[in-house]
Amino acid sequence: MRSMRTTVTLDADTESLLREAMHQRGQTFKQTLNDAVRHGLAGIAGDPERPPFVQRTFPLSVRAGYDLEKLSALEAEMDTEAFLDVTRRLIEERAGRGSG
Numbered sequence: 345m346r347s348m349r350t351t352v353t354l355d356a357d358t359e360s361l362l363r364e365a366m367h368q369r370g371q372t373f374k375q376t377l378n379d380a381v382r383h384g385l386a387g388i389a390g391d392p393e394r395p396p397f398v399q400r401t402f403p404l405s406v407r408a409g410y411d412l413e414k415l416s417a418l419e420a421e422m423d424t425e426a427f428l429d430v431t432r433r434l435i436e437e438r439a440g441r442g443s444g
Contacts, residue, residue, distance in 0.1 A: 365380065
């Protein structure tokens with residue numbers, strides 16, 4: 345395998361990560377840097393045999409009767425109802441313990 349000799353200037357945080365990886369793996373600077381570059385560039389270069397990922401999207405629609413401008417008010421109303429349900433349940437539990 346052909347190799348290229350070059351000077352690399354690393355940011356302090358990158359150097360720290362590289363040295364930590366060297367220590368954990370028991371590898372040399374060269375081995376660790378080459379592995380990191382290979383791993384990092386593998387996602388960019390991609391596998392020519394693997395089809396690219398495509399995110400399918402679907403149009404979103406709002407149910408009839410909901411005003412998009414009032415969604416935060418609807419959310420607040422739903423939160424209030426949930427809070428009241430929990431509060432009622434806790435009051436009923438407390439009342440049930442007191443009568444026993």
